[in-house]
Amino acid sequence: MLSEAPTALAMSGGTAVMTAAGTEAWEGVRGRVAAWFGRGNTQRESAELERLGRTAAELAAAEGEQLERLRIRQEASWQARFEAFLEDLPEDERERAGAALRELLAASAAKAQVSAGDGGTAVGGNVHISAQEGSVAAV
DSSP states (O other): OOOHHHHHHHHHHHHHHHHHTTSTTHHHHHHHHHHHHHTTOHHHHHHHHHHHHHHHHHHHHOOHHHHHHHHHHHHHHHHHHHHHHHHHSOHHHHHHHHHHHHHHHHHHHHHHOOOOOTTOOOOSSOOOOOOOTTOOOOO
C-alpha cells in the first residue's frame, strides 16, 4: 500500500490524463505519460501509447451524460494504473518515478492553463452552446 504522497500523485496523474484528453495538449501529455510508464522500455511505452489512444478514442465517441460518466471512469482507471505502477516499484525507484511524475504533472499543468483578456471568455474544457426556437446563443 502506498503512502499518502504517491497516492496523491497517482490521483493527479489520472486527472492530468483526463484533463488533456481531447485538447491541443493531448499529444504532448500522451507521449510523456507513455514514456513515464515505459521507463526506457520501448515495448511498454508502445503499449501505453495504445492504451492512451483507446482512452482518447472512447472519449471522442461519447457525448453528453455518457461522456461525463466515461471521463469519471477513465480518470479512476488511470489513477489506479499510476498507483499500481508506483506500488510495484522498489522504494528507491518509486522515489525517482515520483519525482519524474511530479515534473510531468507540472509541465502538463503549465500547458493546460487557459486565459482571456478583458471581456474575453476562457474555457479549460469542452463547451456546448446551443440556441432553440429562434433564440441566439453566443460566448
